[in-house]
Amino acid sequence: MDTITPTTTPTSAATPGTGPFLSVEDLRVHFPTSDGVVKATDGLTFKLERGTTLGIVGESGSGKSVSSSAILGLHRGSSAQVSGRIVLDGVDLLSLSDEEMRLRRGKEVSMIFQDPLSAMHPYFTVGNQIAEAYRVHNKVSKKVAKARAVEMLDRVGIPQPDRRVDDYPHQFSGGMRQRAMIAMGLINNPGLLIADEPTTALDVTVQAQILDLLQDLQREFDSAVIIITHDLGVVAEMADDVLVMYAGRAVEYGPAKELLTHPEMPYTWGLLSSVPDVKGDTDARLIPIPGNPPSLLNPPSGCPFHPRCAHRDKVPGDLCWTERPELLQGSRGPSHLKACHLANPDEIYRKEVLVEIAPELAEEL
Amino acid sequence: MIAYVVRRLFAGVILLVVMSIVTFALFFASPINPADFSCGKNCSAEQKEQVSRALGFEDSWVTQWGKFAKGVFVGRDFPDDPELRKTAPETIAHCPAPCLGYSRERTSTVTDLIKDTLPVSLSIAVVAFFFWIVGGVLLGVTAALRRGTIVDRGLVGISLVLYAFPTFFIGLLLYKFVAVQWGWVDVPRYTTIEDGGISGWLSGLLLPGITLAVFFMAGYVRMTRAYVLESFSEDYVRTARAKGLPKRTVTFKHALRAALTPIVTMAGLDFAGLMGGAIITESVFNYPGLGKLAVLANSDFDLPTLVGLVILLATFVIIANIIVDLLYAVIDPRVRLS
Numbered sequence: 001m002d003t004i005t006p007t008t009t010p011t012s013a014a015t016p017g018t019g020p021f022l023s024v025e026d027l028r029v030h031f032p033t034s035d036g037v038v039k040a041t042d043g044l045t046f047k048l049e050r051g052t053t054l055g056i057v058g059e060s061g062s063g064k065s066v067s068s069s070a071i072l073g074l075h076r077g078s079s080a081q082v083s084g085r086i087v088l089d090g091v092d093l094l095s096l097s098d099e100e101m102r103l104r105r106g107k108e109v110s111m112i113f114q115d116p117l118s119a120m121h122p123y124f125t126v127g128n129q130i131a132e133a134y135r136v137h138n139k140v141s142k143k144v145a146k147a148r149a150v151e152m153l154d155r156v157g158i159p160q161p162d163r164r165v166d167d168y169p170h171q172f173s174g175g176m177r178q179r180a181m182i183a184m185g186l187i188n189n190p191g192l193l194i195a196d197e198p199t200t201a202l203d204v205t206v207q208a209q210i211l212d213l214l215q216d217l218q219r220e221f222d223s224a225v226i227i228i229t230h231d232l233g234v235v236a237e238m239a240d241d242v243l244v245m246y247a248g249r250a251v252e253y254g255p256a257k258e259l260l261t262h263p264e265m266p267y268t269w270g271l272l273s274s275v276p277d278v279k280g281d282t283d284a285r286l287i288p289i290p291g292n293p294p295s296l297l298n299p300p301s302g303c304p305f306h307p308r309c310a311h312r313d314k315v316p317g318d319l320c321w322t323e324r325p326e327l328l329q330g331s332r333g334p335s336h337l338k339a340c341h342l343a344n345p346d347e348i349y350r351k352e353v354l355v356e357i358a359p360e361l362a363e364e365l
Numbered sequence: 366m367i368a369y370v371v372r373r374l375f376a377g378v379i380l381l382v383v384m385s386i387v388t389f390a391l392f393f394a395s396p397i398n399p400a401d402f403s404c405g406k407n408c409s410a411e412q413k414e415q416v417s418r419a420l421g422f423e424d425s426w427v428t429q430w431g432k433f434a435k436g437v438f439v440g441r442d443f444p445d446d447p448e449l450r451k452t453a454p455e456t457i458a459h460c461p462a463p464c465l466g467y468s469r470e471r472t473s474t475v476t477d478l479i480k481d482t483l484p485v486s487l488s489i490a491v492v493a494f495f496f497w498i499v500g501g502v503l504l505g506v507t508a509a510l511r512r513g514t515i516v517d518r519g520l521v522g523i524s525l526v527l528y529a530f531p532t533f534f535i536g537l538l539l540y541k542f543v544a545v546q547w548g549w550v551d552v553p554r555y556t557t558i559e560d561g562g563i564s565g566w567l568s569g570l571l572l573p574g575i576t577l578a579v580f581f582m583a584g585y586v587r588m589t590r591a592y593v594l595e596s597f598s599e600d601y602v603r604t605a606r607a608k609g610l611p612k613r614t615v616t617f618k619h620a621l622r623a624a625l626t627p628i629v630t631m632a633g634l635d636f637a638g639l640m641g642g643a644i645i646t647e648s649v650f651n652y653p654g655l656g657k658l659a660v661l662a663n664s665d666f667d668l669p670t671l672v673g674l675v676i677l678l679a680t681f682v683i684i685a686n687i688i689v690d691l692l693y694a695v696i697d698p699r700v701r702l703s
Contacts, residue, residue: 072607106609113607118600122699123622133608168698184608 019087021224022048022071022192027084029063029070038296040066042248044084045327048241050191053218053225055239055256057232057271061293063248064228068194071226072111073101089191107137110185114197116177120169126177127153127165130184137188152183156213175206179213186217193218194226199234211237232275236260244268247294247304250327254336264330264338264345266311269353285356303341311348315341369702370687377683384679386430388672393426402666403469419444420469433672436464443467465676466669468662475673478658483677485555486654488566489646490639492574497581498632504582505589506621512594520586528583536576536649544572555652577646581635589628596624626696630689637685641678 029041041063048054056064069075070082076098086093088109093101113119120129130152131145138145146165153161156179169177178198185193195214199207211234218225227238235242235256242259244252244267252265263269270289291308294300306312306320319341327339331346342348354361400417401408408416417423421432421444432441440462442450450457458474460467465475508520527535544552556569596602597620605619644656651657655674662670694700 074603074606077612102609102611104609105607111607113600113604115600119604121601121605121619121623123697129604132610136609136611136614170699181604184604 019090020047021050021089023085023087024067024071025085025087027067027070027086028082029066029075030081030083032079032081033297036297039248039299040080040296041070044245044248044250046241046243046250046253048192048224048226050224051218051222052240053227053238055235055242056226056228056245057230057235057242058245059230059289059293061296062245063296064245065196066248067245068111068196068226068228071192071194072105072109073098076101103137106133106185106190107188108190109192109194110188110190111194111196112178112181112185112198115201116174116181117169117201119181120177122169125166125168126172126180127167129169130165130180130187133184134187148187149183152187153180156180156183156186156217157209158183174202175209178202178206178210182210182213182217186221186223189221190223192224192226194228196228197230198227199231200229207234214238230271232260232271244271247299248296249304249339250337251305251339252337253327254338258332258336262332262336262346263349264332264336264342265305265340266309266342266345267305269349270308273353273357287356303339311342311352314348315343366702370691373687373690377680377687380683381676381679382434385433385672385676388675389426389430389433389668392668392671397666398422399666399668419446421445433466436460436462436466438462440464441467443469465673468667468670470662470665470667471670475669478670479655479673479677482653482655482658483640484557485652486643486647486656487640488555488570489573489577489643489652489654490636492567492570493577493581493639493643493646494632494636496574496578497585500578501582501585502589502625502628505586506593508586508590509593509597510616517590521590524583524586527579528587530579532576532580532643532645533649535579536573536646539572539576540649553650553652573643573646573650573652576649577639577643585628585631588631589624592624592627593620596620599623626693629692629696633685633689633692634682637681638678640681641674 024044024046027041027044028039031038031040044063044067046054056067058064066075070080071086071088071093073093073096075082082094084094088104093104093109096104120126124132127146127149130149131142134140134148135142135145140148150161150165153165158164158176158179164172164176169180172180178201182198193214198214199210202210214225214227215238217223225238227234229235239256242252242254242256243250244259244265246267252259252263252268259268260272263272267289270287273285273287274289276286289308290310294304294307300307302319302321302323303309303312303325309320312320323341325339325341327337330336330338331344338345398413398417399422400413400420403420404413404416414423421429424432432445435441441460441464443458443460446457458467458472460474460476463476465479467474468478471478504520504524508517511517540553543549550571551568553569553572556565558566561569599620601623602615602620605615610619641655641659643654644660646652647654647656648660655677658670659674661667662674690702694702
């Protein structure tokens with residue numbers, strides 16, 4: 001059904017003058033608990049255009065999933081306090097009523113989840129669940145919706161979709177379940193697709209297929225994609241922009257290629273150092289980040305990363321302990337932002353970090 | 366499916382055999398001589414032996430169990446004494462197959478005793494089951510949907526109090542106030558459907574049914590609430606919301622369906638347990654059901670009745686288990702019967 005106000009036509013490109021397709025400004029998601037306020041997301045800002053992909057990277061508990069659930073409005077009806085602005089295609093999602101938001105959920109913005117086995121209802125067939133997603137936003141008969149579900153299953157590469165449509169989720173393999181989730185997410189041609197660790201629960205070979213499929217579909221539907229992951233390989237493969245999150249905030253944000261080759265924040269260095277390299281030369285070391293992600297209830301003073309930071313002593317005085325660095329332009333141009341007090345991060349990265357994790361690269365530079 | 370049921374029934378029969386053996390063994394492990402009970406005070410040793418033989422207690426318990434098992438299939442005479450059959454056949458009671466024994470105390474075959482008492486217990490169980498399932502599940506779902514509100518706290522609090530109340534106390538309260546003092550209902554008396562019609566039958570069962578239901582209902586409110594809350598935190602409920610489904614669909618179609626599955630299991634087994642009689646409720650309202658029969662049989666060491674009741678109750682539980690497992694396979698497509 002093509003209903004349609006000019007601002008919500010799924011196929012329209014971002015209207016000039018109205019800003020980016022998705023713009024998140026100073027997003028905060030706070031959960032009041034009896035022990036205090038958990039600041040799961042605390043001032044997140046980013047932009048995303050149609051046809052492009054943003055990778056959000058960070059450890060478990062850094063606020064990635066909470067932030068994306070906020071875009072979908074999934075915190076509505078819970079105790080969470082969400083503030084800031086989430087403007088999708090000119091509409092501030094946070095100012096919508098619950099019902100208006102519900103009508104956009106799954107239609108203009110949809111989400112695929114990490115573990116497709118638990119994310120699909122065990123008692124309903126795959127086809128039933130996909131068709132349900134279609135019928136809630138389109139006034140069509142069950143038969144039409146089912147035909148559409150078969151079509152989508154075919155599109156995402158499920159063999160014999162007309163037969164598999166009547167299977168239950170547990171009869172699918174992990175990769176097929178994730179394909180079915182993607183079919184469910186894309187059945188209404190949403191302008192924004194959020195993929196929350198879509199490959200984490202899958203085999204490596206299947207991971208590549210799923211990422212490939214996502215890229216294909218993104219091109220086909222010209223949608224904006226947010227991919228949440230802790231796998232920098234996925235980011236390098238998929239993302240146009242990367243946002244590194246730590247303790248509910250962005251600590252580094254920039255174009256993927258730039259950020260991955262010239263990271264300027266010790267936490268990003270830590271993530272890069274933790275990734276094994278297949279081509280790897282044996283001199284390269286895997287260096288885990290010491291310690292655990294910080295408590296969001298009671299985050300460390302100053303820079304939240306300072307208790308785990310190996311480079312904090314290179315900052316004069318006790319700045320890292322006392323003052324939280326803002327997300328500001330680094331030394332490499334206006335598109336690359338970082339939140340760090342270090343004055344010469346590029347030099348430190350080249351001379352101290354790169355020689356450890358990729359000696360060859362360090363020599364080339 | 367049929368093979369599964371047959372296999373389960375076969376296992377159930379074996380279980381029944383074992384249960385009857387255990388009941389016999391336990392009975393004879395007791396230091397009390399059943400003949401003492403029948404013979405009474407001032408009983409000479411000679412009389413006692415006579416009584417013991419008349420009751421069939423002179424054999425070892427294994428032999429007695431053998432006779433019992435045989436009787437189930439071919440019937441028995443009590444006492445099975447060829448001489449007596451010649452001299453005084455009118456003193457011999459015949460118990461046709463399936464014979465679960467003959468109760469001297471109650472001068473009746475156990476099968477007849479069960480025939481008389483089972484409808485009473487079954488009626489109370491059915492009425493109670495209706496109240497507690499409808500009440501418990503509805504209130505439990507309500508509490509879960511209004512989590513943290515005064516409704517939720519009130520329901521949880523009240524059910525905790527009711528859960529802690531002894532059944533006999535609730536029964537007596539209802540009896541005294543609702544039936545006697547306020548006269549809202551007739552003083553409960555068991556009426557068969559033949560005698561009083563459906564309405565007479567129901568009105569007689571109202572208070573006992575509620576009494577019995579209160580305890581279970583309190584438990585089911587809390588259990589249902591817990592399962593529903595748990596299912597709301599399932600990933601697939603989040604998926605359902607992410608699809609943009611209306612809240613009602615998310616709640617009733619996606620969350621509740623999963624939450625109610627374990628309740629079906631509990632309800633099936635609890636109901637089967639109740640068919641064996643609600644001892645306290647039947648005693649309070651003086652209803653001639655299985656529970657009351659069991660208490661009496663226990664107090665006068667009536668082995669045949671006890672064995673019969675144990676077998677009956679075990680049969681109900683076994684059958685209920687099979688039905689619940691079959692239901693489970695219908696509800697949850699992941700369950701395969703094997």
